[in-house]
Structure formats: C-alpha cells, structure tokens
Amino acid sequence: MNRPADPMRSNQSTDDVLRQSLRAYAASVCAAGQSPPVSLVWFRAERRRRAEALRRAQRPVRIMQAIGLLCAVLAAAWGAFRFVPTVLIGALPARPEIAAPLLLLLTAGSGLVLLGCWGLLLASRQ
Amino acid sequence: MAAPLPDDRAAPVEPLAEQAFQILYDANAGPVLGYLIAGCGRRDVAEDLLQESFCRLLLRWPSLAALATDPQALRRYLFRIATNLLRDRWRAGAGEPFAEPPEEGTAPALHVAVDIQAMLRQLRPRERQLLWLAYVEEMDHAEIAASTGLSRLSVRTLLFRARARARHYLSREGATP
Numbered sequence: 001m002n003r004p005a006d007p008m009r010s011n012q013s014t015d016d017v018l019r020q021s022l023r024a025y026a027a028s029v030c031a032a033g034q035s036p037p038v039s040l041v042w043f044r045a046e047r048r049r050r051a052e053a054l055r056r057a058q059r060p061v062r063i064m065q066a067i068g069l070l071c072a073v074l075a076a077a078w079g080a081f082r083f084v085p086t087v088l089i090g091a092l093p094a095r096p097e098i099a100a101p102l103l104l105l106l107t108a109g110s111g112l113v114l115l116g117c118w119g120l121l122l123a124s125r126q
Numbered sequence: 127m128a129a130p131l132p133d134d135r136a137a138p139v140e141p142l143a144e145q146a147f148q149i150l151y152d153a154n155a156g157p158v159l160g161y162l163i164a165g166c167g168r169r170d171v172a173e174d175l176l177q178e179s180f181c182r183l184l185l186r187w188p189s190l191a192a193l194a195t196d197p198q199a200l201r202r203y204l205f206r207i208a209t210n211l212l213r214d215r216w217r218a219g220a221g222e223p224f225a226e227p228p229e230e231g232t233a234p235a236l237h238v239a240v241d242i243q244a245m246l247r248q249l250r251p252r253e254r255q256l257l258w259l260a261y262v263e264e265m266d267h268a269e270i271a272a273s274t275g276l277s278r279l280s281v282r283t284l285l286f287r288a289r290a291r292a293r294h295y296l297s298r299e300g301a302t303p
Contacts, residue, residue, distance in 0.1 A: 014293045022261045025242040026160045033169065035155035038148050041177050045184035052185070 068113035075107045142187045164258045165212040179207045205273035253288035
C-alpha cells in the first residue's frame with residue numbers, strides 16, 4: 001500500500017535541490033571571471049576622497065566669494081544711485097549718506113575680497 | 127530612499143592601509159560579486175556596483191570603529207551597501223534583470239538540472255536576495271536582517287514566500303525528487 005508523500009520531507013528535498021543549484025551557480029559565477037583588481041577600487045576611492053576634500057575646502061572660499069560679490073553689487077548700485085543723477089542733471093546737491101572716500105574704500109575693499117577669493121579658488125584647484 | 131546603514135558615529139579609527147584593504151577585498155569581493163550578479167543579472171553592472179560598494183566602505187572607514195575588528199559584521203555591512211545599491215538601481219528604473227543575454231564566454235557552465243537563471247528571473251528582486259543570502263551565504267535570519275535592512279520578522283515571512291515560489295518553480299520544472 002502506497003503511503004502519501006511526507007510534505008516536510010518533500011520540502012526538505014526541494015530545499016536541498018535549491019541549495020545545491022544556487023551554490024553551483026555561485027561557484028560558476030566566481031569561476032567565470034575575476035573580480036575587478038583591488039588597485040582599481042583603491043584608486044577610485046582615493047579619487048573620490050580627494051574630490052570630497054576639495055569640495056569641503058572650497059566651501060568657505062565660495063561663501064567669501066558670494067559675500068564679496070554681494071558687497072560689490074551693493075557698492076555699484078549705491079554708486080549709481082549717488083552719482084549718476086548728479087552727473088546727468090548736474091544740479092542735484094551731493095547726498096550726505098556716504099562720503100566719496102568711504103565709497104571708494106568700500107568698492108576697493110569689495111574688489112580686493114573678490115580677487116582674493118578668486119585667487120584662493122584657483123590655487124585650491126591646482 | 128535607500129535603507130539606512132548601521133550606526134557609524136562611533137569613535138574614529140585609523141585609516142585602512144592598502145594592504146589591509148587588499149586582504150578585506152580578497153575575502154569578500156567574490157561573495158559580494160556573486161550576490162550582485164544574482165541581483166542584477168549582469169556581470170558588468172555587478173562589477174561596477176562591487177567597486178562602488180568597496181569605495182563607500184573605504185570612504186566611511188574612519189567612522190566604522192565598531193565594525194573594524196569584526197570581520198563578520200564588516201561582511202554584513204558590505205552586503206548592506208550592496209543591497210542598497212541594487213535597490214537604488216531598481217528604483218532608478220534599471221532594466222529587467224537577466225533580460226540581456228550574457229556576454230560571449232561569460233555565461234556560467236552549470237552542471238545542475240535546473241536553469242537557475244530562469245528561476246531567478248521568475249523571482250522578485252528581494253526574493254532573489256533573500257534566497258541567495260540564506261542558501262549561498264548561509265546566513266541566519268538575524269544576519270540577513272542586518273544585511274538587508276529588513277526586520278527579522280519580515281525576513282522570515284519574505285524568505286518563506288521566496289522558498290515557496292522557488293519550490294513551485296522547481297516542481298513545475300520537474301527538478302524536485
């Protein structure tokens with residue numbers, strides 16, 4: 001008299017087939033080719049580490065650049081507002097908010113900050 | 127978004143020397159590459175993801191104090207990175223796994239009765255990962271959970287379903303005894 005197949009035993013056998021098949025596949029995959037050389041991975045990581053370090057170092061320089069640019073734009077806008085009507089119309093009295101030497105100083109300072117930041121950025125890229 | 131990696135905010139350790147990295151790479155590159163090939167079905171993509179996995183490990187190394195002295199934890203961490211990379215790739219809409227024919231001369235010559243690539247193609251990506259970790263890497267539920275970012279309970283349930291689907295395929299193909 002045939003007894004019905006034990007489902008637990010059947011599952012166990014199927015698991016064995018699955019295990020053997022997957023391991024044979026894993027072994028054949030490993031045998032099919034070499035992994036990429038370790039030097040390639042090391043080089044890739046080094047390159048990325050340097051790029052990351054450079055980006056970190058450039059962050060304050062970029063902030064200074066932005067501040068310098070903002071100063072220059074503000075100074076230019078104020079200069080245009082202060083002097084252009086006087087030159088064109090020639091009749092308006094000078095406005096007393098910022099004296100001309102102070103304006104010159106501001107503009108020169110902004111320019112120097114900009115130039116300095118730009119120089120730092122160029123130097124950090126080399 | 128990829129699953130978060132284990133907490134790596136512990137005290138910093140010394141940078142990994144090139145020779146130590148070579149030992150680590152030699153011990154783990156093969157298993158991780160096999161896992162990635164099983165996951166994405168393409169050797170070229172898997173090799174790229176393998177390089178990326180080790181790159182990320184190297185870049186995070188200074189903060190991996192807890193793992194630096196435990197090779198098994200390091201191995202699980204590598205599998206975790208690989209799992210996240212595979213997941214990112216699928217979410218980015220990468221092609222169907224195993225859809226493209228293998229390159230000339232790289233198709234593995236199998237001496238088993240089952241077309242394992244066809245079976246893997248039938249399974250969902252996560253099922254392939256779980257079966258691989260359970261049967262090839264012989265990880266238990268806790269280790270699989272650490273390697274995939276799933277909870278132990280989810281691993282148990284998903285692995286049960288994956289086994290059932292694989293069994294169904296094998297019985298349909300007549301590969302079961």
